[in-house]
Amino acid sequence: MASYDELVPRYRLFMLTYPYSRFRVRDNPVATLAVGLDQARVALVTTGGLLPRGASAFDRTVNGGDVSFREIGVDADVRELIEDHKSDAFDHAGVAADRNLVFPLDRFRELRDEKRIGSLNDRHLSFMGSIIDPRRLIDETAPAAARVLKADGVDAVFLTPV
Amino acid sequence: MCNQTVGLVQAAIEREGIATVSVSLAERVTRSIKPPRALLVPYRFGYPLGEPDNPGLQRRVISAALALLDRTDVPVIEPFEPVGT
Numbered sequence: 001m002a003s004y005d006e007l008v009p010r011y012r013l014f015m016l017t018y019p020y021s022r023f024r025v026r027d028n029p030v031a032t033l034a035v036g037l038d039q040a041r042v043a044l045v046t047t048g049g050l051l052p053r054g055a056s057a058f059d060r061t062v063n064g065g066d067v068s069f070r071e072i073g074v075d076a077d078v079r080e081l082i083e084d085h086k087s088d089a090f091d092h093a094g095v096a097a098d099r100n101l102v103f104p105l106d107r108f109r110e111l112r113d114e115k116r117i118g119s120l121n122d123r124h125l126s127f128m129g130s131i132i133d134p135r136r137l138i139d140e141t142a143p144a145a146a147r148v149l150k151a152d153g154v155d156a157v158f159l160t161p162v
Numbered sequence: 163m164c165n166q167t168v169g170l171v172q173a174a175i176e177r178e179g180i181a182t183v184s185v186s187l188a189e190r191v192t193r194s195i196k197p198p199r200a201l202l203v204p205y206r207f208g209y210p211l212g213e214p215d216n217p218g219l220q221r222r223v224i225s226a227a228l229a230l231l232d233r234t235d236v237p238v239i240e241p242f243e244p245v246g247t
Contacts, residue, residue: 002187002207008204020166020194029177033231047164073206074165087164090208096212107211107220117228127171137167142174150178157175157232158224159184160210161164 011089018132033156035118040155042112043121045145048095048102048162049085049128052076060086064133067141071123071148078105087130090162102162121154129162164207169195183227185210186239198236201227204244212244219244 033040040136049058052072059066072081078099083092093103105124111117125145132135149157167187175196180239183199186192187207203223205212212219225230226242 002205006206015188016189020191028196028198028237029173029175030234030236031179031181032234033181037228037231045168045172045175047167091206092208094209094214100217100220101209101211101214102209104220104224107217107224110217110221111224127167129167129181131167134166138170138174142171143177145171146174146178147178149175149180154180156228157172157180157182158227159168159172159182161168161185161187162209162210 007089024123029130035155037117038115039118041121041153042108042117042156042158043149043152043154044103044124045107045127045157045159046103046125046162047127047129048160050099050103050126051082051084053080053082058084058086058128065130065131066089067134067137069125069127069141069145072105072126073104074105074120074122074124076105078103085130085162087162095162101141102160104125104160108158118155121149121152123148123152125149128131165191166195169197169200172197181231183230185223185227189239192239196237198238199230199233199238200237201230201242203237203242
């Protein structure tokens with residue numbers, strides 16, 4: 001895992017004192033995969049702040065963080081995705097070199113073509129992390145994202161932070 | 163903070179009946195949020211799949227994560243062992 005020691009002191013202090021338990025998921029919902037992975041429709045979700053061409057930028061000025069998300073089409077060229085994450089608490093060089101590092105759409109297209117997964121959903125979702133106050137995320141946009149995936153008939157979701 | 167966002171979105175998706183697995187870079191955060199299935203990777207912030215332009219390593223991380231989708235003994239936080247990288 002990453003170490004807080006790699007962070008500059010102000011981020012290290014923030015991470016060590018932030019009240020994560022305040023936002024603990026209370027009822028721990030658990031779903032089961034209804035079909036085999038080779039039959040499953042899969043979607044990706046990243047918090048890497050990636051934008052498809054033409055999408056509006058994330059709003060860096062929102063107090064507590066921008067809780068919105070963008071849709072990325074399954075046929076997107078990952079090299080054309082814009083990395084728009086506002087945080088300077090991580091090294092952006094890796095994702096600048098290869099978007100698959102945080103949003104492995106090319107890898108999942110390989111898995112689909114090899115029939116290791118059933119199919120890939122037509123759309124995948126991108127949030128920008130750095131959400132200090134996640135209440136609107138919990139109440140509004142995360143459930144909205146989940147409904148998008150449910151409506152699409154997604155069976156399994158792979159999520160990545162940065 | 164990204165690891166918290168991932169966990170909270172993950173819970174919302176599970177609530178809709180869709181099985182999920184996430185990659186975690188921050189064990190303390192993930193143990194607090196308690197997503198049902200998470201693969202704890204030994205990489206730094208910004209590098210959840212290990213290395214850029216290393217499809218083999220990225221595939222191994224993904225495969226290890228997808229292998230957790232069948233797990234029902236949740237919450238499960240499984241360490242990723244990057245053998246052969």
